Amino acid sequence: MKNILVTGGAGFIGSNFIHFLLKTEPKVNIINLDAFTYAGTLENLKDLPDVDRHTLVNGNICDQDLLADLFQRYAIDTVVHFAAESHVDRSISGPGPFIQTNIAGTYMLLEAARSYWAGQRIPQG
Numbered sequence: 001m002k003n004i005l006v007t008g009g010a011g012f013i014g015s016n017f018i019h020f021l022l023k024t025e026p027k028v029n030i031i032n033l034d035a036f037t038y039a040g041t042l043e044n045l046k047d048l049p050d051v052d053r054h055t056l057v058n059g060n061i062c063d064q065d066l067l068a069d070l071f072q073r074y075a076i077d078t079v080v081h082f083a084a085e086s087h088v089d090r091s092i093s094g095p096g097p098f099i100q101t102n103i104a105g106t107y108m109l110l111e112a113a114r115s116y117w118a119g120q121r122i123p124q125g
C-alpha cells in the first residue's frame, strides 16, 4: 500500500483528486490534511468511493508538529500538495494568509518531508 498525504483535499482540485484516486487505485491510503478555510468543505468529500482508505485531518500545513506526527504515524511515502490560498481577489485585499500558507506552509511541508524521509534512509556501508 502507498500512504499518500494529500493537502487541501477538501478544496476543489484536491477533493476531485481524492475521488479519482480512491476509484482508480486500490493500493493507496489517503491522509487528507485540510484547514477548512472558506474554500474547504465536507460537501466535497461526500460519497467517497472507499472511505476506509481515507483519513481526514483538520489541521494546518503551517503546524510543524502536526506534520511531523502525520509523516511518522502514517508512514507517508508520497505527498500531493493542493492546500493553498487560491482566490486572487483575496490576495489583493489581504495578502498575509497567502504568504503564510502558499510560501511558509509549502516550505514547512517540504521540510517535514525532507526530515522524515532523510531519517528513513538506510545508512550505506
Ligand SMILES: NC(=O)c1ccc[n+]([C@@H]2O[C@H](COP(=O)([O-])OP(=O)(O)OC[C@H]3O[C@@H](n4cnc5c(N)ncnc54)[C@H](O)[C@@H]3O)[C@@H](O)[C@H]2O)c1
Pocket: 007, 008, 009, 010, 011, 012, 013, 014, 033, 034, 035, 036, 037, 038, 039, 040, 041, 059, 060, 061, 062, 082, 083, 084, 085, 086, 087, 101, 105
Ligand atoms: N482551481 C483551478 O482551476 C486551478 C488551476 C490551476 C492551479 N490551481 C492550484 O491548485 C491548488 C488548489 O486549488 P483549488 O482550486 O483546489 O483551491 P481551493 O481554494 O478550492 O482549495 C484549497 C484547499 O486548501 C485548504 N487550505 C488552505 N489553507 C490551508 C492551510 N494553511 N493548511 C491546510 N489546508 C489549507 C482549504 O481549506 C481548501 O480546502 C492551488 O494552488 C491553486 O492555485 C487551481
